[in-house]
Amino acid sequence: MISFNFDHTKPFLETEKVESATKRAELALKHVQNKTRKGPEWLGWRSILEQPNDALLEEIHNVAVSVRSQADVFIVCGIGGSYLGARAVIDALSPEFSQNVPEIIYAGHQISGKYLKNLVNYLEAPKADGSAKQVYLNVISKSGTTTETALAFRVLSSWMHEKYEDAKERIFCTTSAQGGALNKLIDKNGYKKFVLPDDVGGRFSVLTPVGLLPIAVAGIDIRTLYYGAVAQFNEYEENPKELLKYVATRLALYESGKAMDMIASFEPELSGIGGWMQQLYGESEGKNGKGLFPVLLGYSTDLHSVGQMVQDGQRNLFETFLVIDKTNQNLSVEKQEDDADGLNYLAGKTFHDINQKAFEGTREAHVEGGVPIISIHFDKLNEENLGRFIYMCELAISVYVYCLDENPFDQPGVEAYKKAMFRLLGKPGTV
Ligand code: PA5
Numbered sequence: 009m010i011s012f013n014f015d016h017t018k019p020f021l022e023t024e025k026v027e028s029a030t031k032r033a034e035l036a037l038k039h040v041q042n043k044t045r046k047g048p049e050w051l052g053w054r055s056i057l058e059q060p061n062d063a064l065l066e067e068i069h070n071v072a073v074s075v076r077s078q079a080d081v082f083i084v085c086g087i088g089g090s091y092l093g094a095r096a097v098i099d100a101l102s103p104e105f106s107q108n109v110p111e112i113i114y115a116g117h118q119i120s121g122k123y124l125k126n127l128v129n130y131l132e133a134p135k136a137d138g139s140a141k142q143v144y145l146n147v148i149s150k151s152g153t154t155t156e157t158a159l160a161f162r163v164l165s166s167w168m169h170e171k172y173e174d175a176k177e178r179i180f181c182t183t184s185a186q187g188g189a190l191n192k193l194i195d196k197n198g199y200k201k202f203v204l205p206d207d208v209g210g211r212f213s214v215l216t217p218v219g220l221l222p223i224a225v226a227g228i229d230i231r232t233l234y235y236g237a238v239a240q241f242n243e244y245e246e247n248p249k250e251l252l253k254y255v256a257t258r259l260a261l262y263e264s265g266k267a268m269d270m271i272a273s274f275e276p277e278l279s280g281i282g283g284w285m286q287q288l289y290g291e292s293e294g295k296n297g298k299g300l301f302p303v304l305l306g307y308s309t310d311l312h313s314v315g316q317m318v319q320d321g322q323r324n325l326f327e328t329f330l331v332i333d334k335t336n337q338n339l340s341v342e343k344q345e346d347d348a349d350g351l352n353y354l355a356g357k358t359f360h361d362i363n364q365k366a367f368e369g370t371r372e373a374h375v376e377g378g379v380p381i382i383s384i385h386f387d388k389l390n391e392e393n394l395g396r397f398i399y400m401c402e403l404a405i406s407v408y409v410y411c412l413d414e415n416p417f418d419q420p421g422v423e424a425y426k427k428a429m430f431r432l433l434g435k436p437g438t439v
Contacts, residue, residue: 093214152188236395
């Protein structure tokens with residue numbers, strides 16, 4: 009389950025403001041449900057949960073099982089909504105330093121020749137037993153034309169065609185049903201294709217083949233993830249009270265002058281989830297001079313970096329803490345005879361207990377420093393709860409952006425840099 013704690017926003021918000029924001033959120037939710045506001049053609053992230061496609065889940069699972077039985081490396085080539093969701097779930101559920109096979113590597117999310125060159129060198133290098141690495145590639149681009157992804161795919165697919173006779177069996181493409189350069193390459197080379205439905209935007213696509221194929225290849229149970237989201241969908245259709253309170257609190261904070269939503273966690277495995285949320289929120293709400301700037305913070309690390317700013321800088325921010333209540337991790341502090349480091353007072357406590365106190369202490373200090381805090385709790389971190397969380401965020405941001413009277417599903421601002429870059433590069437038709 010996931011739950012919220014709004015207690016630490018109360019000193020900063022008048023009850024009437026939250027109540028009136030709740031009424032607006034209720035109305036906005038109806039518009040999402042009835043498809044009566046901006047961007048109704050982009051609400052497919054809801055219909056895929058209303059009518060789950062079990063055959064598709066099965067197909068993705070089977071492809072993933074086959075890839076897992078052969079691959080040493082699986083490359084996920086995409087940018088923005090085309091890779092952040094997969095990365096978030098994989099990072100959340102895979103142990104650090106585990107040397108999982110296949111190793112998941114990301115590409116196509118920047119334009120670094122050095123990165124790509126070093127990646128190809130790494131793929132070329134034999135394994136410890138002297139044999140060649142078996143590499144599989146998943147390129148993901150809804151438009152099929154995104155420069156960063158397309159450039160990386162050109163380099164990596166060329167390498168694969170040189171290296172493997174069966175390259176076309178090792179390359180999987182996820183894109184729109186029609187259009188875009190990627191569909192031309194699929195037709196030309198016969199790659200296996202997964203379709204991202206037209207009515208699902210990139211940042212809302214983690215529960216489509218965009219996210220599900222890489223997540224399944226990482227060995228994560230996509231059915232439980234997916235059905236966690238379905239359960240959350242059904243629960244909110246029945247009773248959206250908590251969701252509306254979350255949206256209303258965020259809205260009331262924004263309208264009281266807050267400019268930044270600091271998404272923070274004391275659990276490093278949630279940093280990918282925070283990054284996914286940052287993109288989902290930022291690209292959905294930053295329009296026409298409106299919106300909260302979502303900032304990702306990893307604690308305790310950032311308490312020793314921008315912590316001073318959060319505690320004592322300009323009071324234009326609030327925090328959204330992502331919290332894991334229970335963990336299987338049970339490393340405890342051991343007692344030492346001489347207590348030279350003075351840590352025996354912690355002997356017997358688990359690191360989770362100590363981290364929890366670090367969270368509570370930080371919350372206390374930040375509230376005293378004038379920072380309102382919303383906490384979102386996972387009772388434990390697993391597939392089901394991540395599915396629930398994903399849907400909660402998708403619905404919350406859509407309702408919130410409707411309250412701002414904007415379209416949550418487009419991203420016109422992202423075109424500005426592309427236009428200038430294409431002109432500077434001399435792309436045909438742009439100069
Ligand atoms: O959320 C979005 O729509 C964007 O972040 C896209 O996912 C991102 O720009 C990549 O686009 P594409 O999948 O077309 O390559």
